[in-house]
Amino acid sequence: MNKFVYPLGVFALAVAACSVNKTAKVNQSDFPSFSAEAHRGGRGLVPENTILAMKDAMSYPAVTTLEMDTHITRDGKVVVTHDDYLSPGFMLTPTGEEIPVSDAKKYNVFKMDYEQLKTFDIGTKPNKDFPQQKKIKTYIPLLADLIDTVQNEIKTKGKKQFFYNIETKCSAKGDGVTNPTPAVFVKLLMDVIKAKKIEQYVVIQSFDKRTIQIINKEYPNMKTSFLVSNKKTYEENMADLGYRPFILSPAYKMVDAAFIKKAHADGVKVIPWTVNTAKEIASLKALGVDGIITDYTNLL
Numbered sequence: 001m002n003k004f005v006y007p008l009g010v011f012a013l014a015v016a017a018c019s020v021n022k023t024a025k026v027n028q029s030d031f032p033s034f035s036a037e038a039h040r041g042g043r044g045l046v047p048e049n050t051i052l053a054m055k056d057a058m059s060y061p062a063v064t065t066l067e068m069d070t071h072i073t074r075d076g077k078v079v080v081t082h083d084d085y086l087s088p089g090f091m092l093t094p095t096g097e098e099i100p101v102s103d104a105k106k107y108n109v110f111k112m113d114y115e116q117l118k119t120f121d122i123g124t125k126p127n128k129d130f131p132q133q134k135k136i137k138t139y140i141p142l143l144a145d146l147i148d149t150v151q152n153e154i155k156t157k158g159k160k161q162f163f164y165n166i167e168t169k170c171s172a173k174g175d176g177v178t179n180p181t182p183a184v185f186v187k188l189l190m191d192v193i194k195a196k197k198i199e200q201y202v203v204i205q206s207f208d209k210r211t212i213q214i215i216n217k218e219y220p221n222m223k224t225s226f227l228v229s230n231k232k233t234y235e236e237n238m239a240d241l242g243y244r245p246f247i248l249s250p251a252y253k254m255v256d257a258a259f260i261k262k263a264h265a266d267g268v269k270v271i272p273w274t275v276n277t278a279k280e281i282a283s284l285k286a287l288g289v290d291g292i293i294t295d296y297t298n299l300l
Helices: 051-057 101-106 143-157 182-195 209-218 234-241 257-265 278-287
Strands: 035-038 065-072 078-080 163-168 202-206 223-228 247-250 291-294
Touching: 035 051, 035 163, 051 065, 051 143, 065 143, 065 182, 078 143, 078 182, 143 163, 143 182, 163 182, 182 209, 202 209, 202 247, 209 223, 209 234, 223 234, 234 247, 234 257, 278 291
Parallel strands: 035 065, 035 291, 065 163, 163 202, 202 223, 223 247
Antiparallel strands: 065 078
């Protein structure tokens, strides 16, 4: 694969990791009082991170928010997909063949142009982890195309406005290998969001604090969410991030009443992931969480 070439002008916009404000400046007025989120579009039922999944999630009245992952391709496109490399577990080659596990790292999303990436089938091979998932031949979409489809569904079918919870899939060890630098990632992502005029309906989330720190400084009216899965306390995670985000999104087993109380005292929402049984969802609702991220939209 050829070396990734950033689009013209992007390097000039790349900045070093930035200092952050103590509080995030966000408009909270329109955000759902309870954010019922379809994880990867509801991958328990439909192939993950696809336009088909998002449209299916929109058919469930309880769903308020479409959760998805983004990567950057070699030609600087923002695509909706989770893994750094195309997964042998649930993807097929353009000719319908299995991807050998030994070849998995041959298909690095960051080192592939979108036109090549789009030819792989993400929906036909059964996903053993999600036996209820419909099998439909489909592809990894551009974020821009996914947004266009969702907004068109809202306009033409009179649906409510859905929110977008968009994750930046990147890490420090992946810089230049599986992802661009955080500043470049943020610039490319925000270019799409601004072009589609959906800023007020978007939350940017990440395990990589660098991207949301940049968002907090450069785009203070954007909502951010800090994804965590660790043994740190609420206070330790806030200190690590360096500002109060709109949402703290922990692995659901981290959540208890004390955790929620501390977050709410700071004006921070708590939306745990990934909660996949009706019993767990009911338990977390009883604790007072501000939303749920689940693979199973039919449980919300």
